Amino acid sequence: MKNTPIVVSVLALVLVGMLFGLNFQVSESAVTFFNAMGTTLSGIGAAAAAYISYLSIGQWKEQSKHSLLYEYLSTIETSLKIYEKEFIEKAITQDGLPVSKALRAFAEPESIIRNDYFDAYQKASEIADGEKLEKLESLELYKLKSRLFYPFDRYNTAACKSKRFIDNAPEELLNEKTLDEVPELHECSVTMFHNVLEIREVFDDAIKTVRDIRASL
Numbered sequence: 001m002k003n004t005p006i007v008v009s010v011l012a013l014v015l016v017g018m019l020f021g022l023n024f025q026v027s028e029s030a031v032t033f034f035n036a037m038g039t040t041l042s043g044i045g046a047a048a049a050a051y052i053s054y055l056s057i058g059q060w061k062e063q064s065k066h067s068l069l070y071e072y073l074s075t076i077e078t079s080l081k082i083y084e085k086e087f088i089e090k091a092i093t094q095d096g097l098p099v100s101k102a103l104r105a106f107a108e109p110e111s112i113i114r115n116d117y118f119d120a121y122q123k124a125s126e127i128a129d130g131e132k133l134e135k136l137e138s139l140e141l142y143k144l145k146s147r148l149f150y151p152f153d154r155y156n157t158a159a160c161k162s163k164r165f166i167d168n169a170p171e172e173l174l175n176e177k178t179l180d181e182v183p184e185l186h187e188c189s190v191t192m193f194h195n196v197l198e199i200r201e202v203f204d205d206a207i208k209t210v211r212d213i214r215a216s217l
Contacts, residue, residue, distance in 0.1 A: 065127050066217045072124035076139065077210045079117040084203040086112055091152055092196060096159030106152055110145060117141055132213050139206055147202045155195035162188035 086109035091097075097105055118141060128136050137143075165184050166174065179186050 069124055069127055069132075070214055070217055072120040073210050073214045075116060075120035076124065077207055079113040079120070080203060080207050080210070083109055083113045083117075084200070087148070087199070087203075092155065092199070093159065095163040096156050096161075098160075102156050106149065110141065114141065128213070132216060135209050135213050139209060144202065144206060148199060151195040151198035151202070155192050155199070158188040158191035158195070162192070 090109055091102075091105040093105075096102075121136070121139065121141065124136055125133065162185060165188070169182075173182065179189060
Protein backbone atom coordinates (compact mmCIF):
# COMPACT_ATOMS: atom_id res chain seq x y z
CA MET A 1 0.00 0.00 0.00
CA LYS A 2 1.32 3.46 -0.92
CA ASN A 3 0.37 5.08 2.39
CA THR A 4 1.87 2.38 4.60
CA PRO A 5 5.22 4.20 5.19
CA ILE A 6 3.33 7.35 6.21
CA VAL A 7 1.11 5.50 8.69
CA VAL A 8 4.10 3.70 10.17
CA SER A 9 5.99 6.99 10.52
CA VAL A 10 3.07 8.63 12.36
CA LEU A 11 2.70 5.70 14.74
CA ALA A 12 6.43 5.70 15.39
CA LEU A 13 6.35 9.41 16.17
CA VAL A 14 3.48 8.93 18.63
CA LEU A 15 5.28 6.06 20.35
CA VAL A 16 8.47 8.07 20.65
CA GLY A 17 6.51 10.93 22.11
CA MET A 18 4.97 8.64 24.70
CA LEU A 19 8.39 7.23 25.57
CA PHE A 20 10.30 10.49 25.78
CA GLY A 21 7.60 12.80 27.07
CA LEU A 22 6.96 14.73 23.87
CA ASN A 23 3.89 16.96 24.25
CA PHE A 24 1.44 17.09 21.36
CA GLN A 25 -0.56 20.27 21.69
CA VAL A 26 -4.34 20.10 21.48
CA SER A 27 -6.16 23.30 20.71
CA GLU A 28 -7.95 25.04 23.58
CA SER A 29 -11.23 25.00 21.67
CA ALA A 30 -11.08 21.20 21.41
CA VAL A 31 -10.47 20.88 25.14
CA THR A 32 -13.40 23.18 25.84
CA PHE A 33 -15.61 21.16 23.50
CA PHE A 34 -14.78 17.85 25.15
CA ASN A 35 -15.22 19.34 28.61
CA ALA A 36 -18.64 20.65 27.60
CA MET A 37 -19.56 17.27 26.15
CA GLY A 38 -18.52 15.58 29.39
CA THR A 39 -20.59 17.99 31.46
CA THR A 40 -23.60 17.50 29.20
CA LEU A 41 -23.35 13.72 29.31
CA SER A 42 -22.96 13.83 33.08
CA GLY A 43 -26.09 15.99 33.33
CA ILE A 44 -28.06 13.65 31.08
CA GLY A 45 -26.91 10.69 33.15
CA ALA A 46 -27.93 12.39 36.39
CA ALA A 47 -31.31 13.32 34.93
CA ALA A 48 -31.87 9.77 33.72
CA ALA A 49 -30.91 8.38 37.12
CA ALA A 50 -33.27 10.82 38.83
CA TYR A 51 -36.11 9.89 36.47
CA ILE A 52 -35.57 6.17 37.03
CA SER A 53 -35.48 6.80 40.78
CA TYR A 54 -38.72 8.80 40.51
CA LEU A 55 -40.41 5.96 38.61
CA SER A 56 -39.16 3.44 41.16
CA ILE A 57 -40.47 5.49 44.07
CA GLY A 58 -43.81 5.95 42.29
CA GLN A 59 -44.05 2.22 41.64
CA TRP A 60 -43.14 1.46 45.24
CA LYS A 61 -45.80 3.86 46.53
CA GLU A 62 -48.42 2.30 44.25
CA GLN A 63 -47.51 -1.21 45.40
CA SER A 64 -47.54 -0.06 49.01
CA LYS A 65 -50.99 1.48 48.52
CA HIS A 66 -52.30 -1.75 47.00
CA SER A 67 -50.86 -3.77 49.88
CA LEU A 68 -52.54 -1.54 52.46
CA LEU A 69 -55.86 -1.58 50.60
CA TYR A 70 -55.68 -5.37 50.37
CA GLU A 71 -55.11 -5.56 54.13
CA TYR A 72 -58.02 -3.22 54.92
CA LEU A 73 -60.35 -5.14 52.61
CA SER A 74 -59.39 -8.39 54.31
CA THR A 75 -60.30 -6.85 57.68
CA ILE A 76 -63.64 -5.72 56.26
CA GLU A 77 -64.37 -9.21 54.92
CA THR A 78 -63.52 -10.84 58.25
CA SER A 79 -65.75 -8.34 60.07
CA LEU A 80 -68.63 -9.02 57.67
CA LYS A 81 -68.40 -12.76 58.32
CA ILE A 82 -68.48 -12.17 62.08
CA TYR A 83 -71.37 -9.73 61.65
CA GLU A 84 -73.39 -12.26 59.65
CA LYS A 85 -72.80 -15.07 62.15
CA GLU A 86 -73.74 -12.92 65.14
CA PHE A 87 -76.76 -11.42 63.36
CA ILE A 88 -78.22 -14.81 62.41
CA GLU A 89 -77.67 -16.17 65.92
CA LYS A 90 -79.08 -13.19 67.81
CA ALA A 91 -81.68 -11.59 65.53
CA ILE A 92 -83.18 -14.57 63.70
CA THR A 93 -85.23 -16.57 66.20
CA GLN A 94 -87.98 -19.06 65.48
CA ASP A 95 -90.43 -17.49 67.93
CA GLY A 96 -89.79 -13.83 67.13
CA LEU A 97 -88.81 -11.10 69.56
CA PRO A 98 -90.78 -8.38 71.36
CA VAL A 99 -89.94 -4.80 70.42
CA SER A 100 -87.20 -4.02 72.95
CA LYS A 101 -85.44 -7.36 72.45
CA ALA A 102 -85.79 -7.10 68.68
CA LEU A 103 -84.13 -3.69 68.57
CA ARG A 104 -81.35 -4.87 70.87
CA ALA A 105 -80.83 -8.05 68.83
CA PHE A 106 -80.63 -5.99 65.65
CA ALA A 107 -78.07 -3.52 67.04
CA GLU A 108 -75.84 -5.80 69.11
CA PRO A 109 -74.13 -7.76 66.28
CA GLU A 110 -73.08 -4.54 64.58
CA SER A 111 -71.59 -3.19 67.81
CA ILE A 112 -69.27 -6.21 68.01
CA ILE A 113 -67.49 -5.41 64.74
CA ARG A 114 -68.09 -1.64 64.56
CA ASN A 115 -64.65 -0.37 65.62
CA ASP A 116 -62.56 -2.69 63.44
CA TYR A 117 -64.91 -2.35 60.49
CA PHE A 118 -65.17 1.43 60.66
CA ASP A 119 -61.40 1.87 61.04
CA ALA A 120 -60.61 -0.39 58.07
CA TYR A 121 -63.37 1.19 55.98
CA GLN A 122 -62.15 4.74 56.63
CA LYS A 123 -58.54 3.90 55.80
CA ALA A 124 -59.54 1.99 52.66
CA SER A 125 -61.68 4.94 51.52
CA GLU A 126 -58.70 7.29 51.82
CA ILE A 127 -56.56 5.35 49.33
CA ALA A 128 -59.17 3.77 47.03
CA ASP A 129 -60.08 5.65 43.86
CA GLY A 130 -62.34 5.46 40.83
CA GLU A 131 -64.47 2.34 40.55
CA LYS A 132 -62.86 0.84 43.66
CA LEU A 133 -64.02 3.77 45.79
CA GLU A 134 -67.49 3.65 44.23
CA LYS A 135 -67.85 -0.02 45.14
CA LEU A 136 -66.39 0.57 48.58
CA GLU A 137 -69.00 3.22 49.35
CA SER A 138 -71.72 0.57 49.07
CA LEU A 139 -70.09 -1.18 52.05
CA GLU A 140 -70.56 1.75 54.41
CA LEU A 141 -71.78 0.22 57.68
CA TYR A 142 -74.97 2.24 58.07
CA LYS A 143 -75.99 1.45 54.49
CA LEU A 144 -75.61 -2.24 55.29
CA LYS A 145 -77.72 -1.82 58.42
CA SER A 146 -80.48 -0.08 56.48
CA ARG A 147 -80.55 -2.93 53.95
CA LEU A 148 -80.74 -5.44 56.80
CA PHE A 149 -83.46 -3.73 58.79
CA TYR A 150 -86.42 -4.23 56.45
CA PRO A 151 -86.01 -7.98 55.90
CA PHE A 152 -85.27 -8.38 59.62
CA ASP A 153 -88.43 -6.47 60.54
CA ARG A 154 -90.56 -8.52 58.12
CA TYR A 155 -89.03 -11.75 59.42
CA ASN A 156 -89.55 -10.87 63.07
CA THR A 157 -93.13 -9.71 62.48
CA ALA A 158 -93.96 -12.99 60.75
CA ALA A 159 -92.19 -15.00 63.47
CA CYS A 160 -94.15 -13.25 66.23
CA LYS A 161 -97.41 -13.74 64.35
CA SER A 162 -96.61 -17.42 63.87
CA LYS A 163 -95.80 -17.80 67.58
CA ARG A 164 -99.10 -16.18 68.64
CA PHE A 165 -101.07 -18.39 66.29
CA ILE A 166 -99.38 -21.57 67.55
CA ASP A 167 -99.89 -20.56 71.20
CA ASN A 168 -103.62 -20.08 70.66
CA ALA A 169 -104.35 -22.84 68.14
CA PRO A 170 -106.10 -26.05 69.18
CA GLU A 171 -103.70 -28.91 69.69
CA GLU A 172 -105.67 -31.06 67.25
CA LEU A 173 -105.11 -28.54 64.47
CA LEU A 174 -101.36 -28.47 65.01
CA ASN A 175 -101.10 -32.25 65.27
CA GLU A 176 -103.41 -33.25 62.45
CA LYS A 177 -103.09 -30.55 59.79
CA THR A 178 -100.21 -30.07 57.37
CA LEU A 179 -98.63 -26.66 57.00
CA ASP A 180 -100.34 -25.92 53.69
CA GLU A 181 -103.69 -26.65 55.37
CA VAL A 182 -103.11 -23.84 57.86
CA PRO A 183 -102.91 -20.68 55.69
CA GLU A 184 -101.90 -18.40 58.56
CA LEU A 185 -98.88 -20.51 59.46
CA HIS A 186 -98.01 -21.22 55.85
CA GLU A 187 -97.91 -17.53 54.98
CA CYS A 188 -95.77 -16.72 58.02
CA SER A 189 -93.34 -19.54 57.23
CA VAL A 190 -92.92 -18.43 53.61
CA THR A 191 -92.36 -14.82 54.71
CA MET A 192 -89.79 -15.88 57.29
CA PHE A 193 -87.94 -18.08 54.81
CA HIS A 194 -87.75 -15.43 52.08
CA ASN A 195 -86.54 -12.74 54.45
CA VAL A 196 -83.81 -14.94 55.92
CA LEU A 197 -82.61 -15.45 52.34
CA GLU A 198 -82.72 -11.69 51.76
CA ILE A 199 -80.66 -11.08 54.90
CA ARG A 200 -78.06 -13.59 53.75
CA GLU A 201 -78.00 -11.97 50.31
CA VAL A 202 -77.10 -8.62 51.90
CA PHE A 203 -74.03 -10.20 53.49
CA ASP A 204 -73.18 -12.30 50.42
CA ASP A 205 -73.33 -9.24 48.14
CA ALA A 206 -71.15 -7.23 50.53
CA ILE A 207 -68.52 -9.97 50.72
CA LYS A 208 -68.58 -10.38 46.94
CA THR A 209 -68.01 -6.63 46.53
CA VAL A 210 -65.00 -6.80 48.86
CA ARG A 211 -63.53 -9.68 46.86
CA ASP A 212 -64.17 -7.92 43.54
CA ILE A 213 -62.28 -4.83 44.72
CA ARG A 214 -59.43 -6.94 46.03
CA ALA A 215 -59.21 -8.92 42.79
CA SER A 216 -58.85 -5.68 40.82
CA LEU A 217 -55.70 -4.60 42.71
